[in-house]
Structure formats: C-alpha cells, structure tokens
Amino acid sequence: MKLSLLASGSQGNAAVIDNGDTRILIDAGLSAREICRRLDCVGVEIDSIDALLITHEHKDHIRGLGPLIRRHKISVYLHTNVVGRLSDIGQPASVREFTDGITWQLGSLNVKAFSVTHDAAAPVGFLIESREGKVGFVTDLGRVTQLVQQSLQGCRALVIEANHDEKMLREGPYPWALKQRVQSNHGHLSNVAAGRLLDKLLWPGLDAIFLAHLSETNNDPKLAKQAVEKVLSKQNRCLPTVTVGQQNQPTEWLTL
Ligand SMILES: [Zn+2]
Numbered sequence: 005m006k007l008s009l010l011a012s013g014s015q016g017n018a019a020v021i022d023n024g025d026t027r028i029l030i031d032a033g034l035s036a037r038e039i040c041r042r043l044d045c046v047g048v049e050i051d052s053i054d055a056l057l058i059t060h061e062h063k064d065h066i067r068g069l070g071p072l073i074r075r076h077k078i079s080v081y082l083h084t085n086v087v088g089r090l091s092d093i094g095q096p097a098s099v100r101e102f103t104d105g106i107t108w109q110l111g112s113l114n115v116k117a118f119s120v121t122h123d124a125a126a127p128v129g130f131l132i133e134s135r136e137g138k139v140g141f142v143t144d145l146g147r148v149t150q151l152v153q154q155s156l157q158g159c160r161a162l163v164i165e166a167n168h169d170e171k172m173l174r175e176g177p178y179p180w181a182l183k184q185r186v187q188s189n190h191g192h193l194s195n196v197a198a199g200r201l202l203d204k205l206l207w208p209g210l211d212a213i214f215l216a217h218l219s220e221t222n223n224d225p226k227l228a229k230q231a232v233e234k235v236l237s238k239q240n241r242c243l244p245t246v247t248v249g250q251q252n253q254p255t256e257w258l259t260l
C-alpha cells in the first residue's frame with residue numbers, strides 16, 4: 005500500500021492511497037484540473053481512481069468535487085448528513101452515503117469513518133485498512149476525543165493535523181474571532197496537541213507520520229516537526245519517518 009499527500013493546508017487538501025488493486029482519493033480541495041495535474045506528478049491516471057472519500061464539506065476539502073465526479077465518473081462517498089448540503093455533486097448514481105462508526109469494503113480496502121469535532125455538518129476521520137496494515141487519517145479537528153484516540157491505534161502510517169503553533173496563532177494577524185474559532189474544540193489541532201496524540205499512538209509497528217493541514221500564517225514546518233520529534237525522542241527504538249505535507253506540491257510516495 006502506498007500513500008501521497010497531493011496537497012495539504014488551509015488552501016486545499018487531497019491525498020491518494022493505492023494498494024495495487026484499489027486506488028482512492030481522500031478529499032478534493034483543489035480544482036479538478038489541479039488534482040489531475042498532481043496525480044500526474046505522482047504517476048496516477050485520474051480515470052484509474054476507484055473512489056473519492058470526503059472528510060467534510062468545507063471548501064478546502066471539496067473545491068474540485070463536482071467537476072471531478074462529473075467528468076471522470078468517480079464514485080464519491082459522503083456522510084449522509086452532508087449529501088443534501090452540496091448542490092454540485094453531479095449524478096446521484098455516483099454518490100454513496102456513509103454514517104460515522106461504520107466500516108465498509110471498497111475494492112480490496114476496508115474503510116472506517118469515525119466522527120471528529122469540527123465546525124462542519126458531520127466531519128470524520130478515516131481508517132483505511134489493507135493487507136499491509138492500517139493508515140489513519142485525521143485532519144480538521146478541534147480536540148482529540150477518546151474515539152479519535154481509539155480509532156487510530158495500531159496504524160502503520162498516520163496522517164495527523166498539526167495546524168498551528170499556539171504562540172504564532174496568539175500573536176499573529178488573525179482577527180480575534182477567527183483565533184477563537186481555530187483554537188476552539190471545533191477548530192483545528194495545534195502542533196502540541198498533535199504531539200500529545202502521537203504520544204498515545206506510538207507502537208513498534210508505526211513506520212511513518214505525515215503532519216497535515218499546516219496553516220501558512222500560524223505555523224512553520226520546522227516548529228511542527230520539532231513538536232512531534234520531541235515526543236518521538238522519548239522512544240528508544242527505530243523511529244517513524246516524519247513528513248510535513250505541503251500546500252504546493254505532492255509528497256513523495258510512502259510505501260508500506
Ligand atoms: Zn480544512
């Protein structure tokens with residue numbers, strides 16, 4: 005199984021997972037054209053994508069959704085509470101609904117959706133399981149709940165939000181109300197909170213960590229990495245790799 009973050013950050017998010025039989029996208033937060041271009045960069049043909057999973061309906065996760073599924077006949081998996089909110093989702097036949105807490109089979113992958121706290125209709129994280137192991141995917145969450153922590157145990161790769169450095173957010177240019185929103189229970193996870201979560205998820209089988217959804221205004225990739233490496237340094241063993249997702253280009257493939 006391999007994984008690349010095609011884009012990650014407040015301006016747009018998309019990731020691709022491929023286990024050789026089944027290829028999926030998670031989120032489509034760039035224009036359809038740009039998603040195709042980035043897939044091309046990592047050697048994937050858009051028409052070979054089996055399905056698109058959507059975490060929630062914020063623009064930075066669905067910008068390219070309508071055009072993608074209309075032009076390329078891709079099935080899109082949406083939370084039942086989100087379906088009615090999107091006017092631009094093409095043919096109903098291409099829409100599959102899910103609710104959080106359920107696991108379903110998608111080709112040779114098993115997918116589980118679990119709810120997260122964020123200011124959207126029904127935001128979720130995903131657990132993607134293949135014969136090689138599990139990948140946990142969670143961005144856009146205001147706090148780490150018991151459910152999030154339990155859902156992400158035992159993964160070989162984790163994609164975790166490290167949205168902001170708390171000091172940079174506090175002292176930065178955002179208006180007060182927006183600062184409050186970002187740091188609320190329904191906002192975004194800080195670097196320190198991401199580190200704390202990782203501390204609870206470390207196990208010998210964890211090979212790789214991707215830090216995702218970094219704010220360009222309120223974070224610095226170096227600070228995000230430091231916060232996580234501080235946690236990892238307590239471990240006396242072979243450490244997982246840490247990659248910071250970028251807004252402007254895809255990450256290298258991680259192969260499990
Ligand atoms: Zn987002």
Ligand SMILES: [Zn+2]
Nearest residue numbers: 062122124144
């Ligand atoms: Zn969001």
